[in-house]
Amino acid sequence: MPEIKITRSIDLKTAGPFVALIALFILGAFVNDAFLSSGNLSNILARSSFIGIVAIGATFVITAGGIDLSVGSMAAFISGCMILIMNSLMDKIESLPVLILIAIFASALIGAAAGCINGLLTTKAKIEAFIVTLGTMGIYRSLITYMADGGTLSLNFTVGDVYSEVYYGTLLGVPYPVWVFLCVAIIGYVLLNKTVFGRHCFAIGSNEKVALYSAIHVDRVKTMTYILQGICVSIATIIYVPRLGSASGQTGVLWELEAIAAVIIGGTMLKGGYGRIWGTVVGALILTLIGNILNLTDMISNYLNGAVQGIIVIAAVYLQRGAWRKRAPT
Amino acid sequence: MPEIKITRSIDLKTAGPFVALIALFILGAFVNDAFLSSGNLSNILARSSFIGIVAIGATFVITAGGIDLSVGSMAAFISGCMILIMNSLMDKIESLPVLILIAIFASALIGAAAGCINGLLTTKAKIEAFIVTLGTMGIYRSLITYMADGGTLSLNFTVGDVYSEVYYGTLLGVPYPVWVFLCVAIIGYVLLNKTVFGRHCFAIGSNEKVALYSAIHVDRVKTMTYILQGICVSIATIIYVPRLGSASGQTGVLWELEAIAAVIIGGTMLKGGYGRIWGTVVGALILTLIGNILNLTDMISNYLNGAVQGIIVIAAVYLQRGAWRKRAPT
Amino acid sequence: SAQTIGVSIPAATHGWAGGLNFHAEETKKRLEAANPGMKIVLLTANSASEQANDLEDLVAIHQIDALVVLPFESAPLTGPVRNVKRRGIFVTVVDRGLSEEGIEDVYVAGNNAELGQVSAKYIKERLSSGGNIVILRGIPTVIDEQRFDAFIEEIEGSNVIVLDDKHANWNRDDGFTVMQDFLARFPKIDAVWAQDDDIAIGVIQAVRQARRQDELFIVGGGGMKDIVKRVMDGDKLTPVDVLYPPSMIATAMELTALKFLSNAPINGDYILGSPLITQDNAEDYYFPESPF
Amino acid sequence: MPDTPPHRTLFTAKSLTKSFGEVRVLSNIDLQVNQGEVLALLGENGAGKSTLVKLIGGYETVSGGLLHLANEAGELRPLNSDTWKHATAEAQGVILIHQELNLAEQLNAVENIFLGNEIRRGPFLDKHRMLELTREYLSILDCDIDPLVPVAQLSVSVKQMIEIAKAYAKNSRLLILDEPTAVLTAKESEALFQLIDRLTEQGVAIVYISHKLDEIERIADRVVVLRDGELVGDYDAKTLTKDDMARLMVGRELTNLFPVATPPNATSEVVLELKKGAVPGLISNASFQLRAGEILGFAGLVGSGRTALMEAIIGLHQFSKSSELLIRGKSVSFSSLAAARDAGIAYLTKDRKGSGLLLGMSLPINFSLFSLHKFSNGLINTKKEQEAFSEAVDTFEIRLKDLSISAGNLSGGNQQKLLLAKVMAAEPSIIIVDEPTRGIDIGTKSQIYHFIANLAEKGHSIIMVSSDMMEVIGLSHRVAVMCRGQLVGILEGEQKQEHEIMRYAAGLESQLTQEGEKASA
């Protein structure tokens, strides 16, 4: 039965990043006892949720053959907007939860709009996604710096106190950001693997012309992936802002590279046509784990952290591609 | 006559970035009289030579369907190595020019070796170029930080004085870096457009399987492009070190994005199969010009520099792709 | 006659640099308003080589008469600043001294070593009977090194044990992450040296999350208004701060302007101290309208 | 080489086998190829022809068996099957033209023809010489194109001619052509045959694969038949008729290839009408009507604009303002293929590799891609998708041993069938098929003709663009002929004959002239 065979081969392909993840876990436990403490594990999960959520959006963009370098500065920009909105509505709206909900709603809108701009410039103006998003990356980064007057935008203390629950609160002992991450991952998985839209992303990433001749609205679907990416960035921002209650020109720097790395470590093909949400989740965890383990030991000179990170990322992808290659040579 | 046709169609395609360049020139002259002074023009040319030379290497990599994100930190690493070599040989070698030549030679070797590593990891270990070079980017960045002990490596003053001639000296009134840039561009042009190697780069970027079926040593050619990139980085470094006489963890940050942007603005296709050296040269000039023009006036808040840059880059590529599209629909 | 002063500083890529940009901008407005003949050109750079470009442009295009420069990094900008000086332009260097002496006419600076030293002294005194501390460092640069080395030198020989140090890159998020991991790793921490107030903000949140705010205190650095406010309010978690004022750029610009406005000889070093900000004197260092 | 004896053995294979994983595709093949002869390989889709020639050409590794190749002196020498790679093969004069195009799309004809074999002057490319030679090769092939435009802009048939020129540019002793004429028109095929004649005269051996039996009859000296991975016969071509060949391949007698489809009566509804169709630069004048239950053939030389016209109808090109497209009497203009599909129109592309199938993807995914909405109510119903796919495998006789392979690993003919199944899955009422039987074996062809005729009987309307004259005449009720972007005539009844169609296609005759078209031109 072909169905069975397909599933089995996907399992094999997924093995790579999982192996890397488990290896890192063992390493972590070995390096420091505190690694396996519930506090540390919950920190890791909560931390990886930002990059993870952004990377889930990136999985769509990359699967459909695009790339988005603007996510980091988009996150900073949206954070700034949310803070400005909340601070300025403070006097006008009594109920803080309502105020926060308005900001969240605005955040989603801005994210979707920003994604839409990237998408339209890519599909309608036919400019390479790399250049479009490199450009908007500079633009959003500038805007947040301008909005913050070069400094930091801080959330009003009273709102911040209420809102911080969203990052620090827990449900069944698990931090809210982790729940959000899980929900986004599940929705992302269903969307990518179980719906027409997801199938179309695969098709476009693997051959745009075939997709066009298969009656797929190529431009529309591609734009949608950027919009989804924008919304994911906005969701990441919604749980990021309550953490420190501030935004500055430094916020989200290099998130784009981390997100793309998570996606590729997870087994998605950078050239498009093959994407994997759970792989991306694992990829985000791997990246966070590396940082965490490096912080738990002083065996390695601080200056060499980046080198260790680089080596592990390359090794993880090597593992993952090794498994992939044996099954399906291309 | 078809021969004529080639020229004409290339002219049309090349027009895009040239138009953008000329527009920027007019803008510059309009904003400030001093813009057209020979001093300023020679500054612009000398400056753009770093990114320009790196971008010429990147043109090969990208034409052959690859990408190299490690160039910025590779530049920092090579600078560091050069400085260490020169400082440590100071006592042993009398003649400063000989000393400098040794460092230059070492620089080329290290560049080639670093490129070779990127190339082999990409072709032999079959890891995506994006991940390989993201990894080595972290590795070189760490290594230079480590070598400099978190601080700055400074070139010995005596050597620096002699060596600085390489950046600040002129020949026929034109700074040496500009001559070097010109030479690298001409060699690059010949290599890409007039030799078998260049032809194979195009073929591999256009369709790797076809190249393989045409008995092209795909892996070897691809590795060669990374080695060329490494050598270009080393050349850029050789004229960079005398300018600032030091290297640190901050050296060459974001050069990779600038180099790739220059390449794409110049009309090379990011997905491979079509590359243009002169376009890249113009692209590098455009990027430098934007920075220069922003410095001509303080009408625009400094915080918004990045936004203006982003907009101009997008617009330049739009211009360039517009011209391209009319000629060759794909 | 009209005078042009060029000001070249790093772009606002972290809190302290943001404050720097703010003060530079304010001073530019103020000086230009007060002196109609004076033009101030303010350029910001994202890297050392961009700053070298900016210096060239100030000379070639704006034909400046004086330069105020806060070098992105000391060593790489020594040559370019020297080139400016060779044209007979009056040079004021701020904060980061060049690696070659005698180039600048005026040197206005904070004292990074003193910042480390003052911080160490305070911690040493508070923990005179011994204690464990962790250090969150900045971006690996000379400044970070100077602060760190001075701190370690001062703390050595005391009862204070430095558990570990990590780079938090003068960044809130990294401060938060690194501190979370320190808290997970070390069950007993008595004090944190955060070196910079942006890092301190992240540390505060991590400590609060771990509910360990009663067992330790944090020493930041810089004089960010949020932290100064906490000190002023008597927050136990941040009992003190160590000043490293971004407003030094204003001092430098004013001194440079004075060179053209008065006949008084202007030259020499102006080293600003790094005093300890405590609840008693915090009010003097609190500027609510500043972005830093 | 006049003194070469005519039948010296050039190449032999002994008990050659090939398996992909556990699936055996070829077993125990014994084959001999002689100098100067044309050996035709026949077999149904998926019989293993392409796989066999890939083994010979060094593009796949042999699973078992022995290969021998004559050296310059004519002595047969065994080949080491581990090191027999295409580069070595080519160096020894064994050249394969693949069934699928292998050109670098951004490069031009010159660059493609000399790819991997560039001529140098010193360290530099001798562009001038290569251009000259390209011109020469193309003129031998009677192919009149600008050799300096990127091949992406050329039509499939021209690309195939470039492939042939590329092979010709290499010095071959054994030239293998895997369905070269599938995408060629009669005129281009003829140029190819003349080239083959020239080569065989020089002693070059040709292995030739085709499903067009009249071609085999025309050029083959010997015929070898494969069935299901086994060699079932080796014949002297002179002793075989086309019917014999068909019977040997399919293993049963083939009667009426073309079914008789009842023509629609004059009162049946006009489902599609194009008035003064024009697309700037591609189509200048095309008007026709299509009735329910009708099969309308489209004939014309390559580049006459048939594909462009069909693509314009489904919304891929924009008609100019003066044109009008009516579907069931209602004026429409499709903004996308999806809109056309939803109006019941489906188009089968002639470029199955470039715009038809996702070669790296699984078969069910390819099958359902065009009509995915039918298998989804929010979420994709994979069970339903799988069932429909299994059904289509039967309907279109997609012959497979392993359902989990990706579309790119199907045999060429089976890819074409999958593509047909993909388009039909949308259940369109107006079906535009462009070269529908390209690469399909004669047995299945008949099946597909019956399928199309059946659809017409049920009231569907079919437009069939084809360069296969027999097919157009045999199946269509009426034949529209295009020439240089114009629809120059619609032929029916007595007029529906090959030479008449050719006269129109060549521009010697036109129904437009009677309507004063000349005056306006």
Ligand SMILES: Nc1ncnc2c1ncn2[C@@H]1O[C@H](COP(=O)(O)OP(=O)(O)OP(=O)(O)O)[C@@H](O)[C@H]1O
């Ligand atoms: N790489 C591969 N992996 C798995 N199966 C393959 C692969 N290549 C070919 N096959 C299978 O081998 C069989 C023979 O294919 P082949 O392409 O040789 O057929 P063919 O005789 O050329 O048919 P056609 O007339 O349709 O071109 C088919 O069942 C095909 O699916």
Ligand SMILES: Nc1ncnc2c1ncn2[C@@H]1O[C@H](COP(=O)(O)OP(=O)(O)OP(=O)(O)O)[C@@H](O)[C@H]1O
């Ligand atoms: N100059 C051109 N610009 C844009 N599209 C073109 C151009 N030339 C051909 N095409 C498109 O290329 C595709 C294939 O071209 P091809 O020449 O095979 O088809 P055609 O001109 O319609 O002739 P045929 O009658 O053989 O189908 C068609 O979609 C056609 O519209």
Ligand SMILES: [Mg+2]
């Ligand atoms: Mg600047």
Ligand SMILES: [Mg+2]
């Ligand atoms: Mg075949």
